[in-house]
Amino acid sequence: MSEAGVYLHVPFCRSRCSYCDFATDVYKNAEIVEDYVSALVKEIENFGNAANFSRPLAPRPTGVDTIYFGGGTPSLLSSVQLEKILKAIEGKFSVAAGAEITMEMNPATVTLDTLKAYRNLGVTRASFGAQTFDDAELKRLGRKHTAADVRETIELLRTADFTNVSFDLIAGLPRQTLKDWERNLNEALALQPEHLSLYLLEIHEATPLAEQIRSGRQPLPDEELAASMYELMLEQVSAQGYRQYEISNFSLPGCESKHNSKYWTLDPVFGFGCSAHSFDGAGVRYSNERDTAKYVRLIEVGDSPIVHREEIEIAAEAAFLGLRLSKGINLAAYEKRFGFDLIAKHHDDIQRLEDLELIKIADNHLKLTVKGFLFSNEVFAVFV
Numbered sequence: 001m002s003e004a005g006v007y008l009h010v011p012f013c014r015s016r017c018s019y020c021d022f023a024t025d026v027y028k029n030a031e032i033v034e035d036y037v038s039a040l041v042k043e044i045e046n047f048g049n050a051a052n053f054s055r056p057l058a059p060r061p062t063g064v065d066t067i068y069f070g071g072g073t074p075s076l077l078s079s080v081q082l083e084k085i086l087k088a089i090e091g092k093f094s095v096a097a098g099a100e101i102t103m104e105m106n107p108a109t110v111t112l113d114t115l116k117a118y119r120n121l122g123v124t125r126a127s128f129g130a131q132t133f134d135d136a137e138l139k140r141l142g143r144k145h146t147a148a149d150v151r152e153t154i155e156l157l158r159t160a161d162f163t164n165v166s167f168d169l170i171a172g173l174p175r176q177t178l179k180d181w182e183r184n185l186n187e188a189l190a191l192q193p194e195h196l197s198l199y200l201l202e203i204h205e206a207t208p209l210a211e212q213i214r215s216g217r218q219p220l221p222d223e224e225l226a227a228s229m230y231e232l233m234l235e236q237v238s239a240q241g242y243r244q245y246e247i248s249n250f251s252l253p254g255c256e257s258k259h260n261s262k263y264w265t266l267d268p269v270f271g272f273g274c275s276a277h278s279f280d281g282a283g284v285r286y287s288n289e290r291d292t293a294k295y296v297r298l299i300e301v302g303d304s305p306i307v308h309r310e311e312i313e314i315a316a317e318a319a320f321l322g323l324r325l326s327k328g329i330n331l332a333a334y335e336k337r338f339g340f341d342l343i344a345k346h347h348d349d350i351q352r353l354e355d356l357e358l359i360k361i362a363d364n365h366l367k368l369t370v371k372g373f374l375f376s377n378e379v380f381a382v383f384v
Helices: 030-045 079-092 112-120 135-141 147-159 178-190 208-214 223-239 258-265 292-300 314-324 331-338 347-355 370-374 376-380
Strands: 004-010 064-071 095-105 125-131 165-171 195-200 243-246 249-251 269-272 277-279 284-288 306-311 359-362 365-368
Touching: 004 258, 030 079, 030 269, 030 292, 064 079, 064 258, 079 095, 079 112, 095 258, 112 147, 125 135, 125 147, 147 165, 165 178, 165 223, 178 223, 195 223, 223 243, 223 370, 243 258, 258 269, 258 314, 269 284, 314 331, 314 365, 314 376, 347 359, 365 370, 370 376
Parallel strands: 004 064, 004 269, 064 095, 095 125, 125 165, 165 195
Antiparallel strands: 195 249, 243 249, 269 277, 277 284, 284 306, 359 365
């Protein structure tokens, strides 16, 4: 079995963005964060204790080679808190030498001293949400940083010796034009990050943005314009040497996110913290209590934070997750793993998708086309 990844969810943010549907809490005071870190450490220490924590016990991976702090805004953690969490992980798992350790950050939430401390503790990769370089758009999204903060943050990261930096941009924001998006891409590429995550805006129910669109305060995103933005994105980033390895992810050679790749290849990932999800690598997913305060209380009284357990159809998931990757699905490897011919099983649907130019078969790999990347949900529905 492949080595596992560990995901740590840090829910605290300075403010809540209008489009966000993640489990987050507004940062109120240091004491609440400290209580949460203590609960997180306790959950890690009790991993695999069947009496109190209903965790996947087998098959157990031999070690961990990626650790990912997501949120929320993990960069609100102090270096002392980060060290406590990392020591708990090292006490429970065999962490590979040179493991990829990623920390998500928001611009204007870090100082040079903090970044140097993170780096000294072993953080190898920084990922932060630029989202847009237009200050008016940032304000409409509820972001507290400015475009200048993004530029300053990447300068601080470089000074602190971070050589693997990723940041996010969102296309298709309300009122955003193709020219606006092109300017965002140019600004991003000028900063020369090693990795870019470029997303088309998704409207999630129960978010402030969804309500703003429903009430008419914000316009509904234009799907044709979003498609043009995606095509421009592919053209611009490839011209600068970035390789698309997943629908929304681009990197310079060797700088792919090893941790996120585990989700697409169905490697085991063990999640800790409120709303964190785990996958045992063999077909079972677990998820934790979403509410931060409830999560902390469950841990404090010795109860399991897990609120959902699901056995998935792993062959189906391997198909649509594999199609997210630019390399597609190795059909021979798929048949060897699951015991059936994927093309034969879905022959009629695959022929239809080929006719629509959404997928292609090349070198015994089933792949999405560029058009298929834009309409991927229609393709994935065949395999779900």
